Amino acid sequence: IAVLKNKEPGSFVVRDSHSFRGAYGLAIKVATPPPSVLQLNKKDPLEEIAETSPQTAANSATELLKQGAVEMESLTGYQAVQKAFSMTLMQDPFPISTIVHFKVSAQGITLTDNQRKLFFRRHYPVNTVIFCALDPQDRKVFGFVARKQGSGTDNVCHLFAEHDPEQPASAIVNFVSKVMIGSQKKI
Incomplete structure (x- = not known):
């Protein structure tokens, strides 16, 4: 099908089917997809915004140092962030931290532990x-409550520290x- 990418509409390829032994497949390049074909946006809407805003592009995905996660019962807000950092700093030994890829989208936050020290991916x-x-004591750390x-x-x-200045x-x-x-x- 990649052969048809740069061809004109009406071009076609007949090939052996990979799915059905002894069968053939027909691929035709069309000018516009038929109305029954679902058209999906190939870009994340936030990436489109990111292209027009350098600050958004720079902050939609980054590497951070994950410091840990602390259960808070029903506590939220600044109190939860402050308590989580205090509890983490008092732990002996200090919890294992890892560099994670931190991606923010309209669907949520996705963390990927590239070294798979603590986990692979969490959404x-x-x-x-x-x-x-941010940490209420103005350290270069922050937390999000989920x-x-x-x-x-x-x-x-969930607690994080800056990794990239x-x-x-x-x-x-x-x-x-x-x-x-x-x-x-807004919802």
């Missing part, structure tokens, strides 16, 4: 992320608040 849907803020999976009342505060925690918090938490209020 927090937009409707579960309820708060995001509903604990399978619970309607319990929360978990070009991606300050304040810009990430602003982006998360604008894109995710702000979009929930």
Whole structure:
């Protein structure tokens, strides 16, 4: 089918079917897809916004140092972030941290542990992320509070530190608040 990409509409290829032994497949290049074909947007809507806004592009995905996650029961807001950092700093030994790819989209926050130290990939849907803020003591760290999976009342505060000086925690918090938490209020 890749052969037809640069061809004119009406061009076609007949080939052996990979799915059905002894059968053939026909691929035809058309000018416009028939009305019964579902057209999916090939870009993430946030990426389209990112192309027009350098700040958005810089902050939609970045590398961060994940410091840990602390269960908060029903606590949320700045109190949850402050308590989570205090509890984490008091732990002995200090929890294992790992560099994660932190991606924010209209669907939620996706964390990927590239080294698979603690996990492979985790996704927090937009409707579960309820708060995001910088550490109240002005360290270069921040946390986001999300509903604990399978619970309607319990929360978990996920803690992160800056890894790339070009991606300050304040810009990430602003982006998360604008894109995710702000979009929930509109619904």
